[in-house]
Amino acid sequence: MLEAKSLSCVREDRLLFEGLSLKVKPGQIIQVEGPNGVGKTSLFRLLVGLMTPYHGQVLWQGVPISDDRETYQQNLLYLGHQSGVKPELSALENLRFYQKMFEPSYQGDLYSVLAQVGLAGLEDMPAAQLSAGQQRRVALARLWISTAPLWILDEPFTAIDKNGVKVLEQLFVKHAQDQGMILLTTHQDLNLPVADFSKLAMIKPSLEDMYVGVGAD
Numbered sequence: 001m002l003e004a005k006s007l008s009c010v011r012e013d014r015l016l017f018e019g020l021s022l023k024v025k026p027g028q029i030i031q032v033e034g035p036n037g038v039g040k041t042s043l044f045r046l047l048v049g050l051m052t053p054y055h056g057q058v059l060w061q062g063v064p065i066s067d068d069r070e071t072y073q074q075n076l077l078y079l080g081h082q083s084g085v086k087p088e089l090s091a092l093e094n095l096r097f098y099q100k101m102f103e104p105s106y107q108g109d110l111y112s113v114l115a116q117v118g119l120a121g122l123e124d125m126p127a128a129q130l131s132a133g134q135q136r137r138v139a140l141a142r143l144w145i146s147t148a149p150l151w152i153l154d155e156p157f158t159a160i161d162k163n164g165v166k167v168l169e170q171l172f173v174k175h176a177q178d179q180g181m182i183l184l185t186t187h188q189d190l191n192l193p194v195a196d197f198s199k200l201a202m203i204k205p206s207l208e209d210m211y212v213g214v215g216a217d
């Protein structure tokens with residue numbers, strides 16, 4: 001289980017949110033919602049350990065993530081705004097690189113994974129020559145080979161067409177049924193027929209709460 005306890009986030013002396021707590025349990029999907037700039041990406045960066053909270057703690061299986069980063073990273077798949085796709089490598093080379101680095105025990109056929117994300121016939125094309133949606137699909141193909149129980153996905157549907165959204169939704173449902181956990185942001189209305197799908201709405205703090213004296217006594 002992932003647990004965030006009373007998180008506060010400050011950027012450039014501005015309070016983005018405070019006292020934010022959440023739990024993501026096996027089988028659960030949580031969609032984080034809120035207007036542009038409210039702090040969804042910042043929250044995710046705290047949750048994956050790329051930023052440190054101003055206050056509060058993030059725990060994986062009851063252990064602060066800063067105490068055992070290695071175990072946490074092994075159980076986490078994070079897809080941020082930057083897809084991490086290398087433009088000079090082909091779709092297949094990108095996926096193979098990811099597989100060798102993060103899923104060395106994966107035995108499946110990477111061609112069929114790429115076919116599932118709609119990239120059949122484009123396996124050997126340099127990613128730089130693929131469209132934005134196709135490049136996003138190269139990044140998303142990691143989800144098909146991932147053994148990580150926790151997926152944290154920042155706008156996974158960006159540049160993805162309707163059919164691609166449907167395929168991804170099916171994968172999310174399967175992951176939840178297999179007792180995986182998903183935390184995602186999207187401005188899409190999702191169709192996820194799983195028992196444990198909920199939404200977390202982030203709202204902007206009031207103006208008087210927004211400016212904090214970081215470093216002040």
Ligand SMILES: Nc1ncnc2c1ncn2[C@@H]1O[C@H](COP(=O)(O)OP(=O)(O)OP(=O)(O)O)[C@@H](O)[C@H]1O
Nearest residue numbers: 011012014016034035036037038039040041042043
């Ligand atoms: N690299 C940065 N340095 C300083 N401040 C930043 C940085 N990135 C974002 N911010 C600030 O944090 C606020 C929240 O940004 P964040 O990306 O977390 O919001 P978001 O809810 O994910 O927005 P969006 O829906 O547009 O992706 C922004 O309004 C911006 O002022």
